[in-house]
Amino acid sequence: MTEHNVCDLPGIVARWGKDPANMVQILRDVQESCGTIPSDTLDQLARLLGVPRVRIEATASFYHFFHAESHGAYEILFSDNIIDHMAGKEALKQYFCERLWLEPRKLSEDGLVYVDDTADIGLADQAPAMLVNGYAVPALDHARLDLIAELIRAKKPLGEWPPMLFEIPDNVRLAGPLMGEPFAPGAALQATLARGAEATLAEIDAANLRGRGGAGFKTATKWASCRKAEGEALLKKHAGPPQVFLGPLGGEPSEARFSGGDHYVVCNADEGEPGTFKDRVLLSSHADLVFEGMTVCARVIGAKQGLIYLRGEYKNLLEKLKSVLARRREANLLGRNILGEQGFDFDIEIHLGAGAYICGEESALIESLEGKPGKPRNRPPFPDRCGYRNQPTVVNNVETFACAAKIAERGGAWFASIGTAQSTGSKLISISGDCQRPGIYEVPFGVTVQQLLIDCGAEDAHAVQVSGPSGTCISYREFDRRIAFEDLPTAGAFMVFSPERDMFEVARNFSHFFAHESCGFCTPCRVGTSLLRNTMDKLAAGKGSAYDMHEMKNIMRILQDMSHCGLGHTAANPVVQTMEKFPDAYEKRLKKLDFEPAFDLDGALTTARLITGRDDEWAHLDND
């Protein structure tokens, strides 16, 4: 059985440099060794780190993977994306719970197992999937669940479970310049050093590389602005004329200690958008390319430290990534005087997330890196001028760094020759859902949806969710559209739905996702996403009316207009778009009446019926 030892707090705190900015990492380690984050631990941490307990508690209670109550020796979290549902997740979860005699969200009576759901864990190509104590297990079926139930009953420590349970194939179906060509670690760095920082930046510019994380911001512009930005000096709010630095507005004071006016390179490996799993594959099999891209960036902007924010769900990649880093240090591709270049010092640290989609948003990610709840900052200033530890920081997606390495190696013109004029290079598409060959497809930008559907074996597709819930839902009428910033921009998700699928249920699943993942900072999103989810549930229960449709439209407009960050701005997309493109899916659910009660009238009498033992005619209400 997985023993939770008494936690060596001073040891953990020391391992993280006694730096409160590493609070999320410290709390992760506490939970890993204790199984929970007990209340008195917060007090001890407060003493050890000199931080008020209330701030530690704010962080500890923000992240989905942290909990104060015991989740037993085995915490099982089922991935809850619509793709998992389509692959039978609900029935399998029920089967599993019955096998172990337990109820979801309730610690089993013997205190051994806890079962719950969690947002998509980046395995949509191998759905349904789960996390066992944070480690991913893909391709669940009855046989695998039987085996897991046996192992749990036998109290086998996770380390003794058959490794095949945790094997995760890459499923690369189509490889291109990023994944298909061999890469010799160091090649891009050598080219960078030979060319010089400025010239390398010019190559990135000439390549017209745009961010792969979704927004498509031009990478060279970001790097150039960060390179130009001054470090520590900017902190002094009014540095005097001529430049007045307009510092960050509001926000919690950073617990971070400033480490000397440095610039930082941050790799966004949060990959939280349901249906996206290309960063998982890049990091699993092409980590050198990603780390090399970060090091090239460090050279260009003058950074000494890099951080990679790896989503907690990808904990299984941690050891592998650490060994790649170690190998690169040995090869002098990281560390001091990299490749013999005097003064070129750079190293990379890995931070793990703890279950919060919002931490993919770059300023929330930085807050999380600084040990705080992942709530987006007020912007401007943007991270390129005021990011990690309030220093100039480049935040890029995993794939963006991989591209940057390739460009540094092979030049901007080569890269620009692939794809379209506005969307150069290749794009990694993560295909899942109703298709014969789910997996990674590396294609040149400009490819049509139709072509991708043919490639993956989904000729009868009815709809595709491009770029995840926050992206675009397209119907079979639009399959000639192209994957490109100028048409269908995407972070990579491509979820396929056959004609039998109910697009209302797809949108409802996504509305639950956003309500669960809203950080709660701003009113429109905190309340609006929950109102939207509740109304979708009302429709699903067959109790919707035209009035509810009208209400949802207003709530969705407010979400789009008034929210603080991209999560709120896009949280309505799935419902807005399915309403427009698949109106029947909604209309068939509406009752004829123009108005339906907001709650289940008869259901609201259940308790009183139980208490009084009544079941007469007057103890019931018609629900219409």
Added chain:
Amino acid sequence: MKLKVATCSLAGCFGCHMSLLDIDEKLFDLLKVVEFDRSPITDIKHCGPCDIGIVEGGVCNAENVHVLKEFRKNCKVLVAMGACAITGGIPALRNNVDLWDCFQEVYHYGIGLENGQIPNDPELPLPFDKVHPINEVVRIDYFLPGCPPSADAIWKFLTDLAAGHEPKLDYEMLHYD
């Protein structure tokens, strides 16, 4: 033709109705333009077709729902009058108390109770888990807040409505307490 008006009190305290009576001598002016159907003022038990229905109080039990639906069916315009009708109000303070605990306290453990029994007479309205504002049960056309709304506010509201324009409350007439 006089406007036909019906009123009722659900989970409320009759305070709004008292405020309605507080219109005092203007009540006579009001009666020149309106005629009351079902109302505590008239003692008519069921409402017939009306122009305006005014509902005081939220919905706390099954009977409230029957009355409210009768009003919605018969009234062209339905008005939620007072804090309870609009938000649940004071009765909604019980929403954080478990219904089972409520019954236990009232019928089992309350001071002076011995062998208390929870009544199960079908005549008694069965309570909801929570008290709800009336707009969560039927569609409401107008809201007249206040606990209670002042006589002036009620007067202004009704005369605006009778005159056929959107009721508009002056700043001091609009309050939630």
Added chain:
Amino acid sequence: MTKTCTFTLDGKTIPFEEGETIMEAASAAGVYIPHLCHHPEFKPHGSCKLCTVNIGGRLGAACTNRAADGMKVDSETEALNADRRALTQMLFVEGNHICPSCEKSGNCQLQAVAYHLEMLTPHFTHFYPARDIDASHPDVLIERNRCILCELCVRASRDVDGKNVFGIGGRGIKSRLIVNSASGRLADTNMSVTDRAAEVCPTGAILRKRHGFTVPIGKRLYDHHDIAEVPEAGLKEPRRD
């Protein structure tokens, strides 16, 4: 120092100094923009979104967007006020606001903003969340049912009192006010009734004990005056001992 830059707000010219937010410049010029989480004495926060204005075609919070020379800002539009009303309604249904039994009624900024926006009903379906009351402290009461998560108490305690008594725990719709003690009780923190944090709450969520209902109806801050006429009155709440 004279202000050299200007922008227009609903057509009116507003002078500002570089670095000032739209909200700061507007307040200084005597123009009211509805707000709840903003307070002139504290760092901008930007969470309630009530102060959302149209900045040259883009929507943004007036309290966290800096004024820029020549910029055109619209605030008093029907559409913006309708959305502000909806946000206020969201704040009402998210908590448990039973004004008739609330000590803050008449002096409450949430309520006053709702009056200003002519909110007649909370409109949305109530959540009726189960939230705690903390009466443990001898002089200060926490009524979480009325908390709108504006973090003014958090900022006041942290930045003025230097105490860190308050924080926001949880996330999303489950966000909640937490205090700096293992027991979770206010009595076990170093909160004092003289703290700035004890009087900064715009709603009835943090109250000084034994001061409820001391001001008679008719004499309260917003009984006769729209919050736009006394925008700062609630902020520097006069002591009524």
